Amino acid sequence: MTACAIEPSATGEDDGAPRAGCTITVDGVYAARLAPAGDCWFPERWTLDGPEPYAVPLPGNQPEEPGTEVQPMGDGRVLVHRLVERRHAFSLLYPTGPGTGELPLGAVECPGEDIRVRLLPPAPGGERAYALAVGRYTTGVWLVAGGAFGPEQLAEVPGRCSGGVWLDRAGRLLAVDREIGGRTKAVVVDLERGGEVSPLLQIAADSDDRLLLADPDSGLLLISSDAPSPGQERLGWGVLGSTLPVRFPERLRLPDCAVTPFAIQPGQVLMPENCAVALRIDGPLGGWVGVWRPAERQVHHFPAPEGWLAGAGLWTADGVLRLPYATPDVPCGVAGLPAPPRAPLARAPEPAEPEPAKQVLARPVPLQQAPLGRVVTN
Numbered sequence: 001m002t003a004c005a006i007e008p009s010a011t012g013e014d015d016g017a018p019r020a021g022c023t024i025t026v027d028g029v030y031a032a033r034l035a036p037a038g039d040c041w042f043p044e045r046w047t048l049d050g051p052e053p054y055a056v057p058l059p060g061n062q063p064e065e066p067g068t069e070v071q072p073m074g075d076g077r078v079l080v081h082r083l084v085e086r087r088h089a090f091s092l093l094y095p096t097g098p099g100t101g102e103l104p105l106g107a108v109e110c111p112g113e114d115i116r117v118r119l120l121p122p123a124p125g126g127e128r129a130y131a132l133a134v135g136r137y138t139t140g141v142w143l144v145a146g147g148a149f150g151p152e153q154l155a156e157v158p159g160r161c162s163g164g165v166w167l168d169r170a171g172r173l174l175a176v177d178r179e180i181g182g183r184t185k186a187v188v189v190d191l192e193r194g195g196e197v198s199p200l201l202q203i204a205a206d207s208d209d210r211l212l213l214a215d216p217d218s219g220l221l222l223i224s225s226d227a228p229s230p231g232q233e234r235l236g237w238g239v240l241g242s243t244l245p246v247r248f249p250e251r252l253r254l255p256d257c258a259v260t261p262f263a264i265q266p267g268q269v270l271m272p273e274n275c276a277v278a279l280r281i282d283g284p285l286g287g288w289v290g291v292w293r294p295a296e297r298q299v300h301h302f303p304a305p306e307g308w309l310a311g312a313g314l315w316t317a318d319g320v321l322r323l324p325y326a327t328p329d330v331p332c333g334v335a336g337l338p339a340p341p342r343a344p345l346a347r348a349p350e351p352a353e354p355e356p357a358k359q360v361l362a363r364p365v366p367l368q369q370a371p372l373g374r375v376v377t378n
Contacts, residue, residue: 069119
């Protein structure tokens with residue numbers, strides 16, 4: 001068990017490093033980040049749905065310590081996660097005229113030194129926020145904002161979990177990457193059925209299979225696995241509920257570059273191959289933005305805007321990638337990058353690559369065999 005308990009609210013510090021990026025709500029209305037002020041850091045909320053984006057600083061009585069996490073909520077408040085000794089404290093920040101109001105939510109106490117607590121990505125709806133408490137043998141899923149009585153543990157998952165991807169628009173089905181016995185597989189945690197755990201990815205028995213992104217509208221999944229190339233992670237894609245195996249396009253392998261998907265175009269119901277996927281590409285000479293669709297055999301490359309909060313961005317349903325950035329002249333900006341035109345419909349999706357006989361994948365667990373097909377939210 002991850003030995004955590006609810007304790008009175010507190011504030012504190014962490015030994016990590018401040019994050020330069022920002023986190024955006026699922027609907028794209030708000031974002032939050034730790035903004036620099038000299039050698040100090042303070043929370044900042046961005047409003048993105050108006051004619052012009054603007055930032056509201058939310059400084060507390062003292063600067064935030066390294067390792068503090070912030071996350072925007074759907075109502076415009078900002079959740080802050082701080083560590084003091086072994087208590088993980090959660091509060092909601094909001095502007096109050098010239099100052100900052102703070103509503104303490106309580107804390108999760110983890111007496112074990114090997115337990116780590118971190119926020120999960122923003123949940124659909126923006127009313128609730130969740131965290132993982134990762135212990136040596138098990139992982140707790142906690143509701144840390146939006147509950148009736150402060151932080152509440154909802155599930156205990158055997159194994160050490162990382163990642164965190166929402167699979168539906170109701171905030172019920174959470175996919176995490178679970179490590180057991182030296183192997184990592186993506187599983188689904190049903191938060192409305194007592195944390196029931198179901199398999200999601202089983203590409204090969206001896207592979208590490210992680211879920212990076214998912215789009216609830218089209219079912220498109222972006223996956224990382226070493227199944228096609230043992231010892232080397234490859235980017236692949238699949239469709240939730242499909243009988244087809246995961247595919248690993250050669251075009252997503254860029255020499256000497258790290259490729260990280262960070263946003264999928266929503267609203268493409270029944271058209272997963274046409275979803276535009278935004279890629280963060282980091283190479284020896286810097287970083288830039290890539291755009292790729294499963295139905296195409298190429299990656300489109302674009303320069304990132306100056307001051308891009310790297311790895312942050314959101315697609316609109318009509319295919320505009322919104323990239324937040326901050327510079328000395330524009331402390332709160334959003335650049336719009338239209339997706340390149342789709343390839344002709346006659347162009348077939350890139351086929352799966354043939355593998356040597358010794359690397360032939362074990363029978364994949366088709367994604368439709370995971371209980372997601374019958375756990376449908378209304």
